[in-house]
Amino acid sequence: MKNINDPPSFRLIVHIGAGKTGTTSIQETLRTQQDKLKGQGVWYLGLMLEHAPEIRYCWQRADGFEEFMSLNEEEKIKQFADILESSLKIMSESTFRLAILSNESFLGQNTEVIKSLKILVDSGWDIEIIAYVRRHDAWITSAYEQWALKHKINKGRLLPFSAWVSDGHFHFSKYLRPWMESFNCIVHNVSAIEDAVTDFLTVAGISQEGMEIRRENTALSKEELLLRALFNDQFQEPTDPDVFNRMMGFKELDFGRSATAFLSAYLPTDAELKKHIEDCTADREEVNHLLESAGQPPLDTSPLKSNRKEVDLDKITAAMFTMLVYQAKRIDHLESTIDKLIASRPTQVRTGMKLADKEKISFHIDAYQDGFINGWIVDKSNPFGLAIELHTKQGKIGEGMANEFRSDLVKNISEDGHCAFRIKVDPTIKDFGDQIIILLKDYNECFYVDTSSIQGLIKLD
Structure with missing residues (x-):
């Protein structure tokens, strides 16, 4: 146990979100740069202490929050305080000066976590809380696009914004208040800073030299958001983004350029055509001599009228829909054929094998x-x-x-x-x-x- 009278030479930062304020980017930057962080005396503990120096409990996994929350209150407090203090002791007795725990779920479901951390504070550990907020309209727009359109969490068809938000509004202060009342808590406005990851590293006292800043869950283009929304609207069950990725070949999709830009990248430029005309000068002169002999006008060398027109997306959409219907009919026929083949296979079931x-x-x-x-x-x-x-x-x-x-x-x-x-x-x-x-x-x-x-x-x- 740390002596309460010792100077605070070691510090624990607990980052509690909120979600949709650059949280995943902060976590991924820390997770993927652990060796570089340790070189600075910083240990990233993960979301649920999955990167702690020792693993004692089965909920110590990145996705272990729900399993942790299923414990009774006494066990949650006991286990969380136990493994965290043990880990802090191991790190502080080595060359480390700072540990970081980051989980946005702690913001809203915080009772037992706060009680566990207060036990550590009473034992003399220096704990600092960092949270981020953003303007409410930007936060709710980002949350709606993430959880209603990209990752549909409701059953049934897509919900329009008015229906999705009707269950209530997210209030930062309601969830921040218990943390502010219990700890030294730093709250920053992510809407007023250039980059949440850079800001977090600065507040934590981590040098960014040699660090690779990760960008996760960035806003989707309207084109990709539209495709994902149309796709998810076809499912009655909640739909994970990986379903779209797998079925639609997401890794092969490029939303970074328009249809016109795609085609233009392959069509000849004016400069390329001019050079081709120049390269064919001798042949053109000989052909023109033949044409003149036949009383025909010579080959023209003036620039061609540009064929770089905008692609008509309405026509493309109509054609694509026709193609989709055709493919749907073929798939329907194939499924019907498969069903008939399955129905025709022997149905005798043997209940044991020699x-x-x-x-x-x-x-x-x-x-x-x-x-x-x-x-x-x-x-x-x-x-x-x-x-x-x-x-x-x-x-x-x-x-x-x-x-x-x-x-x-x-x-x-x-x-x-x-x-x-x-x-x-x-x-x-x-x-x-x-x-x-x-x-x-x-x-x-x-x-x-x-x-x-x-x-x-x-x-x-």
């Missing part, structure tokens, strides 16, 4: 990528493919058919190569445990795969 049958089964899970688990499974006695479910010890995470074609599986694994699967899993799953279980639905039999052998899976300890 050892000899099991030896005919071979399988492999290759990788976890972009929210899908990829692999193959073969039953040499079943040419129709296998209906499978994937489970962890916590329950089912996905299901599908192992009947996709892969050329690399032909002959060596399967006669025709139609034994692969690509199964979508819940993107919120962070820990797959020690094993993934393959359940064969036709046999009600399970096979087990060690997650350490699966590329792309990260097991949380």
Whole structure:
């Protein structure tokens, strides 16, 4: 325990947001520059102490806030104060002068966190709170675009702003007041400063030399916001931005240039055409001589009338809609055909397998990528493919058919190569445990795969 009479040589900064004030940019800058920070004697603890020098509790993960809040009040206070003080002691006894904890969720759900931090203050630790606010109209606009349009958190269709905001207004003072009453609290107006990250580093006494400032959750262009809103409006359930990213190939989309600019980048410029005319001077003179002999006018060398017109987006939209309808009809026909094929496959379900049958089964899970688990499974006695479910010890995470074609599986694994699967899993799953279980639905039999052998899976300890 730190002696309350010791000079404050070590300091803890707790950054509490608010959200939509550059918080994620601050957190990402700190998270991705940890080695450089430690070189300055600064330890970034993360959002939920996931980067603390020791891990004692399962909620010490970046996404562990809800699990932490599920504890009773006594356990929340005890565990938070316990691991935080232990971590501060380790850091302060080393070469570190500053620790930083940053989580905007602490602003609104703060009772137990404040009580835990007050225990540390009473033990002599120097704790400083940093918060950011912004003008209310800018904050609510940013929040609406984020949580109603980009990441739709409500069920049903998109809500217009008036309906979305009808549940109440966000009041900074209501949530800041308990912090102001308990600690030394610095509050800055992000609307009046050039950059929240730079301001935070300055207030914290961190040199920016060699630091890479990250920019996260920046305002979307109106074009991208429109596409995401149109996409999310087609779903009845809340829709995570990753759904749009995955289905629409977000990494390949470029919102940085207009249709006209895109086309103009490939069309010849006036200077390029002028040079081409000059390069063809000898040929033009010879052709003009032939034309003159035939009583024809010579080839003109005056500049061409520019063909760099603005692209008519109304015409493009109409054409794209026609194409979409055509593709929708093809997809509908394909889905109908697949349904008929599935309905026609044998429906007999065997409720158990003999050892000899099991030896005919071979399988492999290759990788976890972009929210899908990829692999193959073969039953040499079943040419129709296998209906499978994937489970962890916590329950089912996905299901599908192992009947996709892969050329690399032909002959060596399967006669025709139609034994692969690509199964979508819940993107919120962070820990797959020690094993993934393959359940064969036709046999009600399970096979087990060690997650350490699966590329792309990260097991949380």
